[in-house]
Amino acid sequence: MLKTCANPWCRQPFEITEDDREFSEKISPVIAGKTIPIPPPDHCPDCRQQQRLSFRNERKLHKRTCDLTGETIISMYPAGAPFPVYSTAGWWSDKWDARDFGRDIDFSRPFFEQLAELCIKVPRLQNVGTSDMKKMNSEYVNFAGWNKNSYLIFDSDYNEDCSYSNVIKHSKDCIDCSYVSGSQLCHECVDCTDCYALDHCQRCGNCNTGIFLLSCTGCSDCAFSCNLVSKKYCLWNEQLTKDDYTRRLKQLMDESTMDDLMERFHQFSLAYPRKFCAVVQAEDSSGDYITNAQRCSTCFNIGEAQDLRYCDSVYRAKDCMDVSSFGEGIERVSNSGTIGHGSAGIHFCFDCVSSCADLLYCLQCHQTKNCFGCAGFRSGNYCILNKQYSKDEYETLIPKIVEHMRSTKEWGQYFPLSMSPFPYNETVAQEYFPLTKEEVLKRAWKWKDESDEIPKVDRIIPANQLPDSIDQIPDDILNWAIECDATKRPFRIMKQELHFYRQMHVPVPRLHPDERHRRRMALRNPRKLWKRECAKCHKSMATSYAPDRPEIVYCEECYLKEVY
Ligand SMILES: [Zn+2]
Ligand SMILES: [Zn+2]
Structure with a gap:
């Protein structure tokens, strides 16, 4: 079925295949033994992703006070936010209960209106992540856990002494890195794994001591080179002796500025072919930045995954559709963002983690089951708009609410953007779907102009x-x-x-x-696929390199033949 995106500013045609429909039915919620089918989406995959990401402010942090304890905290919500914000310890304390904010559903009004009213009453957790941030000397982080002595790192776990980075994992002493794991002493690196002492390197694995490397594997002491495997002392892809390498590299670094080197390397690298997409061990899958996946289509930044569709930044997951972040044992999740740690049967939710199950339209819930339209639960069961019901009452009410939401055209829609507490330009949506202030305001979304405090310095x-x-x-x-x-x-x-x-x-x-x-x-390449021909064998392929880009792009076979 070919549809047109319902957003008036988009109107992009998109396809919902028979397969998509069967899949969505397979993962649809079941209440009292009856399946409540998830309707086919009205919006194109890009608009769906944009909407999910506009609820995620990863990088903008504010100093403010905790509304429970009065202590100073670093939070993703600014002072003056319309809802209470609690420190991690306060939020997890027994000094309050999310059920205190419970209310009856009103069938004469739209559902989202009632949910939005609830959401500005329920206290929010200062940030997303583990509770030990202060103790671990890593207060300025978000969507992060188990980090030590780290500063301004986002969507990052298990790091030590790292700063100004995002999506870094199990790394130490890294600064200004993105999508780096298992690495140490890296600077300005992107998409590197198990590397040591690299500067300005991209798409490298198992490399040691290098500067300006692109797509190199198992190399040490190499610089300004592309597509090398197990090499030592290469400069501009030329094999040198140790002495020549050291002398010529020093000379080059001494006589050039960083900006010149960056530009020279970029021009040099254009002569070397790129692989069509960064996919490794991906069977029956499409997308980019995929590692070890089976039957995943139109997915970006996923790994250890089976049967995903239209997902991004999801690791260790199966049977999910339209999910942005993050995984770790999730199943049957659809139309949701920031769902993880063993949660299953989650639909139209945001930030529900730690073994949540069978939730619909919930926000910031932990260890919660069988809830609809709830916020801020640390453990809940059979609640609607934070009000407690018996199992029977819950199971009788849900089909009625779904029916009501069908009549208001809300059923099957994600939370409206007006419910996001953040200005659009401070969310991850702005990174992948950048808009100008005028465009944002025209859509009646929120925008905030950047303003920096004048630093108190000499x-x-x-x-x-x-x-x-x-x-x-x-x-x-x-x-x-x-x-x-x-x-x-x-x-x-x-x-x-x-x-x-x-x-x-x-x-x-x-x-x-x-x-x-x-x-x-x-x-990094955009989350988009284009049809393009392999520059060598002319086979047609789906690649994240747009056809008008200057890089030489090869299909997998041709690339492997060239490099190995
Ligand atoms: Zn659209
Ligand atoms: Zn080819």
Whole structure:
């Protein structure tokens, strides 16, 4: 069935296959033995993803007080948010109960209106993640857990001494990295696994001591090279002796600025073919950045997954459709974001984790089962709009509510964007579906202009006045603020950061951390597939490299033949 996206600004045609329909029926909720079918979507996959992501503010943190204890906390919600925000300890304490906010369903009014009224009464948890952030000296993190001495890392777990990064896992001493795991001493790296001491590298695995490498595997002491496997002392893909390598690399680094090197390497890399997509061991699957998956279609950033459709950033999951983040043993989840840790049977929800089961239209619930339209439960069962019912009452009421929502055209829709507590431009949606302020306001969504506090420092120095070599940077820089070259936003250097730059022998950054993040993310391919021909065998393929991009793109077979 070919449909047109219902969003008036989109109107993109999209297909719902017979297969999609059967799949959605298979994972639909069952109440009292009766399946309540999830209706086919009215919106295209992009608009669905955008809507889910607009509920996720990963990176914007605020200092404010906890509305329960009065202590100062770092929260994704600013002071003055229309709902109470509790510190992690306060939220998890027995000083309050989500059932206190319970209310009757009113069949004369739309459901979302009633849910939105409930949501501004129920206390919210300061951030998403584990409760030990303060103890672990990692207060400035979000959607993160088990991190030690880390600062401004997001969607990241099990790291130590890492900062200014996102989606990094099991790593140590890394700064300015995205999608990096099992690595140490890495700087400005993207999509690297099990690497050590790399700077400005992308799509590398098992590499050690390198600068400006692209798609290299098992290499050490290499620089400015692409598609190398198990090499040592290569510069510009040329095999050198150890002495020549050391001498020529030093000369190159001494006589060029970082910006020149970046541009030179980019031009150099265009002569080397790229693999059509970053997929490894993906059977019957389509999308990009996929590792070990079976029967996953139109998925991005997924791994250890079976039978997923239109999912992004989901690991260890099966039978899910339209889910954004994060997995760890989830099953039968649809139209939801931030669902994880053994949850199953979750539909139209946001941030429901820790063995939740059979939830519909719930937000920020933990260890909760059989609930509809609830918020802020730490353990709940048979509740609607936070009001407690018996099992029988619950099972009788749900079909009536669904019927009511069908009549108001709400059933099958995700939470309206007006329910997101965040300005659009501070959510992950802006990263993948960037809009201008005018476009956002035209759609009646929220926008907030960026404003930085003037830092209390000795002086603010424009980035272009900084010496290029780290050797010439005095300790005094810790008392200054730097004015970003691109955005003019001020930012500061921390002590552990300066130590890292000296250890890695890399220059002090000239761009604000947000701008660094934006540029790193721009190095990754978009969550979109195009038809394009393999540049070698001319086979047609679905690739995340748009046809007008300058890279040479090969199909899997041709790429492997070329590199190995
Ligand atoms: Zn659309
Ligand atoms: Zn080919």
